[in-house]
Amino acid sequence: MVRFFSRSYFTPAVVDRISAAFICITLLGVALRYCWFDARDPFKCGAILNEGEWLDYPLENSTIVPENWQPPGCMMHKYISDDVSTCLANRRVLFIGDASIRQVFWSVAKALDPKANPATAEKHVDITVEKSDVKLEFVWDPWLNSSRLHNELSSYNDGKVQDVSGNPPALFLMGSGLWYARHENMNGLKMWKDSIDDVVQHMRKGRRTTDMTESDLLLIAPVIVPAWNKLNDDRKATITPQEIRAMNQYLQQLSDFQGVDVIWSWHEMIKNLPQVYESSGIHLVDSIAEKQAEALLNLRCNAVTATKYPYDQTCCNRYRAPNHVQWIGLLFILGLLPAILYMRSKDEKTGIKSIAQAAWLPSDDVAWALLVFGLAVVYCFYADRTQVFNKAHKQYFTSDFLWGIVLSLAAGLFTLRKNSETNPDQPFLNRLQTDEWKGWMQFAILIYHYTGASKITVIYGFIRVTIAAYLFMTGYEHTLYFLNQKDYSLKRAASVLVRLNLLSCVLPFMMGTNYLFYYFAPLCSYWFLVVFTTMRVGEQYNSNTKFLAAKIVLAAILSATLTHFPGVLEAIFRLVGFLARTEWDVNEWRFRVSLDMWIVFVGMAVAIAVNKNKENSFASMQGWVSAKKFATIASTIGLVLYLLFEATRDDKYEYNAYHPYISVIPILSFITLRNSTPQLRNTHSKVFSWLGRCSLEAFTLQYHIWMAADTKGLLGLGAFGLTERTSNFVLATILFLYVSHRVAGATVTLSRWVLGIPRRSNMSQQQQPGLPTSRGPGLDDDDDEPEEMNDEVAGSSRRRSGEESKSRSRAKTLSEEAPSGYWGNLKYRMTAILVIIWFLSLVSSF
Known part of the structure; x- marks a missing residue:
């Protein structure tokens, strides 16, 4: 029995097949409930009556x-x-x-x-x-x-x-x-x-x-x-x-x-x-x-x-029929892509080439990634834009929130592991640690949204700090990358922006929302551009700390002016609305940016300090031990004082006024305490790190396949007629987390494809993010990822372990060469993509 559950039996392929079977059975139960139990009341008029x-x-x-x-x-x-x-x-x-x-x-x-x-x-x-x-x-x-x-x-x-x-x-x-x-x-x-x-x-x-x-x-x-x-x-x-x-x-x-x-x-x-x-x-x-x-x-x-989002009135309602863009997406994902992959599979058996092998079609790994990504988007559509899935109101209970936190914390502690056996002392804010940080914060954010805890000021303040911490890492990670790699190319900027925005750019067309509705990716993108521009201007002088500090201060002043000066954002948003026929809420955007106006620049400053420490070896200087002790004590006191201050605010509106100026205290206190001893610094939680690597996808997909009604309610599967809220929560959560994980892997592959970055010709289909039924990576494995996509803000997949090569699939994927001609030029390529997005935005508005 023990041997059966050992790693040799419980392989990534087995995990994927079990997950695929679970998903199919659950969705079959949803279809049975809709077609059988709800047949007399498909639009939920009888329910409210x-x-x-x-x-x-x-x-x-x-x-x-x-x-x-x-x-x-x-x-x-x-x-x-x-x-x-x-x-x-x-x-x-x-x-x-x-x-x-x-x-x-x-x-x-x-x-x-x-x-x-x-x-x-x-x-x-x-x-x-x-x-x-x-x-x-x-x-x-x-x-x-x-x-x-x-x-x-x-x-x-x-x-x-x-x-x-x-x-x-x-x-x-x-x-x-x-x-x-x-x-x-x-x-x-x-x-x-x-x-x-x-x-x-x-x-x-x-x-x-x-x-x-x-x-x-x-x-x-x-x-x-x-x-x-x-x-x-x-x-x-x-x-x-x-x-x-x-x-x-x-x-x-x-x-x-x-x-x-x-x-x-x-x-x-x-x-x-x-x-x-x-x-x-x-x-x-x-x-x-x-x-x-x-x-x-x-x-x-x-x-x-109920003519536009948020669709929070789902009783006695007919959702709008799909528009032209949505129909094209549904036919492409549910019809054309499966047909291409089926024909290729048949060609492999017969040895006869069909049109599915045409050179202008995407390679196998890209086609599988497109299908995984597309099926997730279709799942969002049917979950939150049809009556197939149930929707329920949120109801806050303190016990629900605490149970969610306790269970998440237990999972994190149970999976604590050493970072590396070969390199026992990892650097400050190492990769596994930042993935873990993103992961446990994502768990907290998900529980907060699901339980409807926003009315509780203490919880609200804590969640606001987690968002600020993500943006702190935006400033920190990208600044550190630019200081070390000195790569300010269009390719670098495009790789980050495509990776961040792929899902949040596709969902608006299928869900009838808009780009800023999924605010996290736009927010990270905006602050990445601020960091990129700040580091790019005068980059030959970036070795001068005073010059860097002056640039950061100037960038902070310009960002605050752009955000708060009357009429500037309004003019930009009106122009976008006129050109793309979309409506962006300028007040909501100003609120989001203003809440965390300074924390990105703090992250940049910390990155500069860490880089200087690496260059000058401050840790070996006299007084370093005393400085560490002082920092640890100060961080502990600062964290306690922050919690006391936050707990004594009357409501979240009062807290918001202080948040831009005090969020730095718990964030710097946390990273100081988290790295205060070698044992803490060199240990991470596998569960938290796993979620951290797909946190961007989880944050975005939660809007439609975990919650419902564009986050106003909760998604109810009602599989096989089960209506109990706990069973719905368990089933929906498993589906949501697994889909987020698979979409994260698919997004890495699609980002390479969009940017024209070729895959290695010796990589098998098994090594690409594929359908849950493919012999793809399991939950503990990492994605092979080029350097230019190695530190996206909201979580990206990591390099493969050597173990995956032991289970390559029989058929090699089509080798993908770098595009040539105009399409191979990244400037033309990105311009064409922006034109396509603009055209789809115009068509979707009719």
Whole structure:
């Protein structure tokens, strides 16, 4: 048994095949759930109409009113005035019924017009609220027998308006019951049924579909179940549980057998929760009435207002059909690429060359990388731009966040290893250490996003420091590279920018977002260009420390001026918007850059200091040991003082004001303590290092295949009908991490291809990042990578171990030679790529 799990059996190929099998089975389960369990409700209209649960369901005997309502498999959107006006432009909404209907009417009115005040209107009268060509009407009719009701219903047949010339209601809601129970003691139930029957004859008969997207709605509200212990004696004597139960059972029969649309989710919102009622025991607290109004608006409006990202209103919504660019991408990835690879595999067996062997097509390793990369993008599309996958709201629990941190920390500590057996003393901030640093920070960022911990100031501040630390490494690593290699070529700049931006440039076309939405890659790219320009200007004098320091100060001043001077960024963004027909949020970009305005320059300064230490061997000088002790003590004190300061901020907005100036304290303190002893410096965590090498891909892909609704919610697989949040989390996490790992490997290969860097002709297909089913590298292996791609900011693959050569595949890949002619010129090549991106941006905007 032990031998079976030894490394000779548990090879990278086995890991890949097991992972591929797991992915296929899980995705098969997702398809089964969508095609079988969700077949009656593919657009999740029935979900918001009939079911749901409180994610923050209060403990027993608690007085807390829940706030986070979750329909099964989809997300609700909180509607504001502009949303309601867009959805109901030049339309009217009609409410007819008793006090419970009136309360929902006022909640919708306040969503349309925040100034709407129920106190200004009498109770038992008709009410009208108008704003922005939207008209909301409430008709007081607790018996559901008024002439106004009959006149409105007369134009309906089978739930549809026959004559639309009279501006029929976009949403028509009716409800009653309590007045019959309260005032008709003898035949109240029968009289109520007669009134309901008069209404139902105009509603649709026989549920053929739950699709209510973009259609006018005719709905009945269930009879509200009072909080029995809060009713006064008079009401207790007349309103009985038996009668209310009988009324709702009758509505349930009409709903089940005749297809009458009853909004049963309202019933679920108040079940067994006496704290959601006011003292009368009949009227609900405002927050619950607002949530009921939200359900109504989501049911009617989501398909109308969800026209661009973030797509956080997924209930009762048809996602937009793919545009031309998306269709081309889907056909290329799911059709053309597999066909080419299949034909090549067949050619290898028969020895006959087909068109798939044409010289102008990409080589095998590039084709496999394209397929891996493309399948990940397609996964993003189907996960977050269709109803195939479920979406759920986030709900923060401190225990969830702590468990995530504890489990991640345990995995990291369990996989602690020495950096090298042959070289026991590694340098300051060595490669394995920085990979580990990126990895554990990425774990923290992922847990923070998934659990929705942004409202907790202490956690928010910690995560802000991790982002600053990534940017610190941007300044540090690139400055150190330029000082040592003195390579300021276009090839160097292009290799870094392509590696950083490949995924974040492709995703906007498939997901309907924009480049700055995936802010981390643009942010790293911007600061790389700042570092590159700073080091490139006057690079022949970079050996002069004073000159370098002066350049860094000047670059900091110019960057701050560019960011904060009014009108500069606005003009740049307007120009980009005009040329590429895209919308970049200048305020969001200014916020992102400003938060970490100085830390990159600190990283540059540390790199210069480390380089000077290497040149002058300060460590051998007298007083170095004392200086190290002092730095260790100062770092410990600095870290404690920072944590105390951060914990005492009132909210994250107050913290943001200090962050650009104090983030340097925990970062410098950490790297000092992390390198304070040889044991700490020469040990790393394999799990953290592994994630650090694909952290750029993980940071970007989390938007769509771990979370959902463009990070507003969580992705739910619901494989084989499983809906429990823990099982969804486990399955989605495994898929997400593995896809991130494979995409990181594929991105290295594609970056070489884009830049025209040839592969070694003696490398087998096994040595290239390929499909999970290929005999590619396992989780512990590294990617063979040229020097010019060896230190990208958010994680890149590392050199292969010699062990991989033992399991080469039978067939050699096509040797890839450096392109010749105009296409071989990097300037022309990069210009052509930018033109293609510009053209796709124009086409996607139509």
